[in-house]
Amino acid sequence: MATQLVKGNTAAVIGALYAGCDCYFGYPITPASEILQEASKYFPMLGRKFVQAESEEAAINMVYGAASAGHRVMTASSGPGISLKQEGISYLAGAELPCVIVDIMRAGPGLGNIGPEQGDYSQVVKGGGHGNYKNIVLAPNSVQEMCDMVIKGFELAFKYRNPVVVLADGVLGQMVESLQFPEVSVKPEIDTSWAVSGTPQTRENLVTSIFLDFNQLEEFNYEIQEKYETIEEEEVDYEDYMARDASIILVSYGISSRICRSAVDQARKEGINVGLFRPKTLFPFPKKELKEIAGSKECTFVSVEMSNGQMLEDIRLAIECSRPTSLVYRMGGNLITMDQVLERIREIAAGEE
């Protein structure tokens, strides 16, 4: 099996190509531009389609079009560009179309800067566009997972006919690690039961998100809620790093979780009973698992995130506020430090809550 040193952004493109993605539409933005650049190189090389659009809105609507035709489509951007794509994402969800969107989060709000942050959590996990829809959201924390979760993303996008967002950040996009290349390459096939691919089989199909009849739209809304419930039952994924036997549970995803892992190792050496719970899916959020942990013993939860408590809310909801929670966070493009996390762990261990 081939292993190479690659950037996280490149790994996302490699994942897409192995997942059978045959159309890429994008627009440059730091720190996600390498995805566009690598796609421009490798998609045509492997006989697939690539377009640099005139704007993020154009790119997501190209995704809308190609996804309607049944293709395996991807786009990528960063915070400000994801905000612009939200309109299109709502329509993709409304038309029940599969696609993968990679968000290499940068610091906001507004233009902010190009440093890493996790401030897109709410706009991606909670929907972001208008209407009662959900994105499936996967959260990698390594270059390997940048590749693997794009592949997983395509699998889920087609299984549920729903947009999937791979929610990464500036560090994950830019850093270089070893990547074990996938073993299987998916052959893209068009599902003629819903796609509008211009063949005799698909002539009756209609891709749309408009339902002029109120009752019909009401029924559709209930149907997609059922789909989201199934996703919540079937697709939760997380990593438990000594969380089940810990009295202090750090909850963290993405690059922050890497820092937390080091903090857990250090604190354990100091004899503090701490663990890390890392959601790998942010929607579906591992509510049941967190609730189980909360119900099993006296413990306290610490959300460690590079945003203003956006995930903390979901932790509280998951454990139904049954245990103390607190927040370690940093914003504005600077990374959380291990010391910052350790300090909080030591405070809790010393009973200074």
Add this chain to the structure above:
Amino acid sequence: MVIMDDYGKFETAWCPGCGNFGILKAIKQALVDLDRSPDEVLIASGIGQSSKLPHYLRCNTFNGLHGRSLPPATGAKVANHELTVLAVTGDGDCYGEGGNHFLHTVRRNPDITMIVHDNQIYGLTKGQASPTSEIGMKTKVQTHGVFNMPLNPLSLAISLDCSFVSRGYAGNIPHLTKLIEKAIQHKGLSLVDVLQPCVSFNKLNTFKWYSERVYDIEEPGYELNDRVKAFEKSLEWGDRIPLGIFYVNEKPSFEEHIEVLESGPLYKNIPKTELVNKLIDGFI
């Protein structure tokens, strides 16, 4: 009397040798020559290397969203039409992301001077083709060369009957300064498309490349109000590239259509709250 120092001195984040320095200098010089003090001037920009320019001027500055320097400039002009309003933008910002705003601002014709840093490349994101990149230009994304037709901003503006259409060159600062002065003095939307060498990412359209090709359009018999002739002139590109004012059409500006502005800018005419009582009469 206004002097250059009134507009401040700043460290910039532009590459050494960038064409943006020439444009910044020309804008400053034009404002000084027209004796506009910094408090009378508002500069709005979008996102891109061009759009950093307001950060390097001490006046009323606004740095907004990608592609969207013109809508806030229009908003500011409506709020206070006594201000000299400049919109600073770039080829990717204005002709790509904000293309729609460009079309409709031309139609609306607010008294705004648009200065477009046209370097035929995306500089801020390090070298992808822009809407004005030439066919065949190779970049890290367009590895086999650009194949989309470049957008011709001058032809587009003239076809929409933009009230002032011009092209300058960052390598000829005195000429560009005069052009910006005339654009500011013009009442209505004025477009100054500025050829701006990008020394880091555009190795094709260099200072040398432009300098060998540009010439001044000003010649006896060139009528500024001849739209067809101007359109024809705007198509000239390649071995010879015309600079200067291509087209002028004096017509009422957007602000002149807004009745409430006749008695002065909004900040001097705060609406009387008791007037809202009139509203209810309309519902009886």
